Amino acid sequence: MRRLKVAIQKSGRLSEESFQLLKECGIRFESSSNSLIVPSRNFPLDVLYLRNSDIPQYLEDGVADVAIIGENTLVEAGRSIKNELQLGFSKCRVSIAIPKGESYSGIGDLNGKKLATSYPNTVNAFLLKSGIKAEIHQISGSVEIAPSLGLADAICDIVSSGSTLFTNGLKEVEVLFSSEACLASSPAIDQEAKAILNKLLFRVKSVMEARNKKYVLLNAPNEKIEQITSILPGMKSPSIIPLAQSGWSSLHSVIDESQFWEIIDQLKEAGAQGILIVPIEKMIL
Known part of the structure; x- marks a missing residue:
């Protein structure tokens, strides 16, 4: 098989x-x-x-x-x-960085410079596209120390938080692309x-x-359902289930993580009560 x-x-x-x-x-x-x-x-x-x-x-x-x-x-x-x-x-950027104390006015500053990198093909393509002539030194690992050792004027490497650059006295000046x-x-x-x-x-x-969604359950008076439904469109429309208490319903829906707090505030202002947020393990569309 x-x-x-x-x-x-x-x-x-x-x-x-x-x-x-x-x-x-x-x-x-x-x-x-x-x-x-x-x-x-x-x-x-x-x-x-x-x-x-x-x-x-x-x-x-x-x-x-x-x-x-x-x-x-x-x-x-x-x-x-x-x-x-x-x-x-594992999001990061492929970026060019130079020593903190040096000024930088644009990509033209790299003309004639030495760049240390583990990504020679990427850097070559970027320099060619930008019309820059620079000397590339390929290094496997610990690229950030190259300027302090006098091996290069700048580096090109992956950057996540930027803490490694900061620790080694470097600053990010050009982002080639996000990865x-x-x-x-x-x-x-x-x-x-x-x-x-x-x-x-x-x-x-x-x-x-x-991962990007949250399941929302809430109780609301029936006269507020239309207003709350406009806030909670869900995948198609919210599920509305009558409660045992007359004049009240339970609404179920899905919201984007990026809009979470904004939507919760709107729901409270619209009269929603007993709001329950549940993580979603899988979502089949």
Whole structure:
């Protein structure tokens, strides 16, 4: 029986969240202690633990059918790999940074400078597009210390909170692009694997949709239902259930996490009582 081979980072910032996402999709695994291949016991899927830099090649060669990988790694690899779905975690920026004490008036300041980076292809493409000529020094890891050691005038690296730059006396001056984890597929994926991938994508989308939503239950006097319904459109319209107490109803709906507090305030002002907020584990649209 065909099994979907999913590559994830062996260790690092993506590994734990990738495995957790698969578990939230209801996929159960055997013990993963010191294993490089971890089979699922209830879904036709095997996880391959690989070095992050090796994953694009494994995808292109068809050794892995799909992978959970950072978009920044895909851009750097520059291969014919399809980004199936952005996953919303491990968000970062690929940015250029310079020492704090130096002035910066624009991209032209990088002309003739030395840039240290682990992303030479990405930086080359950016400089070429910007019409900038600079010397690139490829470094694997600890890029932030290059300016203090005199190896470079600036760096290009991934930035999340910016604390690492601050600690090393650097400031962010150019953002090349924003990145997050994505589910990417091999150009060599066959139809059997594609069918399994579609089932996986369905589960992942359901989990992701639920993360951004809250289930709301509230009680309201019947004369306020129309006003409250305008606040709570829900997926189609709120569910309205008469209560035992005459003249009152219970309304059930779903709201976006981003609008949560604004909507709660509006509900209270409209006369809603007994508001109950429930997390959603999965959401099937």
